[in-house]
Amino acid sequence: MSEITAKDVKGLRDRTGAGVLACREALTESGGDVDRAVEILRARGQAQAAKRAGAEATEGVVQTYVHAGNKIGVLVEVNCQTDFVARNEKFVEFARDVALHVAAAPQLLAISEDDVPAEEREREERIAAEQLSNVPENAREKAIAGKIDKWLDEVVLLRQKHVHEDKHGGQTIEELRQALAAETGENVVVRRFARFAVGG
Numbered sequence: 001m002s003e004i005t006a007k008d009v010k011g012l013r014d015r016t017g018a019g020v021l022a023c024r025e026a027l028t029e030s031g032g033d034v035d036r037a038v039e040i041l042r043a044r045g046q047a048q049a050a051k052r053a054g055a056e057a058t059e060g061v062v063q064t065y066v067h068a069g070n071k072i073g074v075l076v077e078v079n080c081q082t083d084f085v086a087r088n089e090k091f092v093e094f095a096r097d098v099a100l101h102v103a104a105a106p107q108l109l110a111i112s113e114d115d116v117p118a119e120e121r122e123r124e125e126r127i128a129a130e131q132l133s134n135v136p137e138n139a140r141e142k143a144i145a146g147k148i149d150k151w152l153d154e155v156v157l158l159r160q161k162h163v164h165e166d167k168h169g170g171q172t173i174e175e176l177r178q179a180l181a182a183e184t185g186e187n188v189v190v191r192r193f194a195r196f197a198v199g200g
Contacts, residue, residue: 004028012037019174020113021159044182057189059086065099071198074099077191085184094180094188097162098173102193104163109155111190116156124151157190 004027012023012034018041030036060079067073078095085091102108110116128147135143153159158174168176173190181188 004032008032008034012041019158019178021172021174022178044178057081057187057191059083060189060191061086061092061095063092063095063099065096065103067103072103073196074102074193076102076193079187079189079191080184081186085186088184090180091184091188094176097164097168097176098157098190098193101160101163101173102157102195105157105160106195106197107154108157108193108195111157111193113152113156113159116152120155121148124148157193 004024008027009020009023012018012027013020015034015038018026022041022044023037026037026040027034029040057079059082060077062075062077065074065076076095076099078091078098080086080091109120125144125148128144128151129140132140132143132147158177159172161170161172162168162176171179177188177190
């Protein structure tokens with residue numbers, strides 16, 4: 001099977017609007033067959049959710065989470081398209097779950113890969129290049145990409161498995177978001193978060 005490239009993932013994203021991780025997984029599962037990957041995304045309800053991804057999400061909730069001992073607090077804004085869904089118990093629970101996860105993840109820099117500051121990514125690429133300077137030239141680029149991929153897993157909210165793996169079956173925040181979007185029939189957007197730590 002040929003390696004799935006960022007260009008392949010972008011192409012599938014442009015075609016379906018599904019999330020980066022969902023596209024990568026579908027391409028891997030289909031062995032790189034784009035048409036089959038589209039079918040996989042549609043079967044999972046992710047392509048339909050993607051069509052709504054462009055729909056404006058102006059309703060929603062702000063949820064808070066304060067950790068026991070009152071040393072860590074989080075504010076999270078999650079948006080949807082209608083007030084009806086914003087009052088939906090599962091929507092509110094999702095927002096609460098995101099707030100709880102953010103409290104447990106002090107290293108978060110961004111909600112999505114697109115939100116990661118360019119200077120942070122460039123710094124990590126420089127560090128990775130220095131650490132891998134003894135790796136042969138032909139393998140270095142792939143090794144650096146692997147390190148950056150791992151770093152993104154640590155700092156991007158949507159890429160992370162929810163801290164309550166038992167409750168959510170090891171799903172990522174993005175997978176939980178997509179499932180909620182498919183279930184509610186609306187675009188669900190994690191808009192922003194703020195994490196406060198005493199003395200932090």
